[in-house]
Amino acid sequence: MTSLRHSAGNTYDDTGPPRFDDFYAAQFQRLSLQLYAYTGDVAQAQDVVQEAFCRALTHWDKVAHFDNPLAWVRRVAWNLATSRFRRLRVAQAHARRQRQEHVEGPSPDRVALTQALAKLPERHRRAVVLFHLADLTVAEIAEQEGVAEGTVKAWLHRGRAALAVQLSELRMERPNA
Numbered sequence: 001m002t003s004l005r006h007s008a009g010n011t012y013d014d015t016g017p018p019r020f021d022d023f024y025a026a027q028f029q030r031l032s033l034q035l036y037a038y039t040g041d042v043a044q045a046q047d048v049v050q051e052a053f054c055r056a057l058t059h060w061d062k063v064a065h066f067d068n069p070l071a072w073v074r075r076v077a078w079n080l081a082t083s084r085f086r087r088l089r090v091a092q093a094h095a096r097r098q099r100q101e102h103v104e105g106p107s108p109d110r111v112a113l114t115q116a117l118a119k120l121p122e123r124h125r126r127a128v129v130l131f132h133l134a135d136l137t138v139a140e141i142a143e144q145e146g147v148a149e150g151t152v153k154a155w156l157h158r159g160r161a162a163l164a165v166q167l168s169e170l171r172m173e174r175p176n177a
Helices: 020-039 042-058 069-097 108-119 122-132 138-145 149-173
Strands: 004-007 010-013
Touching (some): 020 042, 020 069, 042 069, 108 122, 108 149, 122 149, 138 149
Antiparallel strands (some): 004 010
């Protein structure tokens, strides 16, 4: 008859190291409770303990012969939990730096203006945008475009006139606007 010995988490008979199934069944709950106390999260504790046992299984031929296989599995589980804490801390720090801003969609007037601008000839559109949105002077636009100031004034005049017509037409199509 073989005798059973118990030593620091090891239960095995005189014929060799413990079988993985027996070791897992005897130690999973105990180790999960320890990691739960460390992590404060039952699911996370069970996940890291399960992962540690999976790693032990892949190296069981070696781990089973350690003086204390449970210490090896515990160390792996604690290392996994610590790594998760670090990743979570980095993710939380990143999330704190990110601010999600909710911007309302464009108003009907803005949509109408965008549509009207799109219908302008490119030079007229560019002059209107640079003058009214970029706040460039006629002289600055002329220099940028490589044309005379009179040309820029003509583009602005024609662009504004075309916009006025297009926006008036849109207002007539939408009487509630």
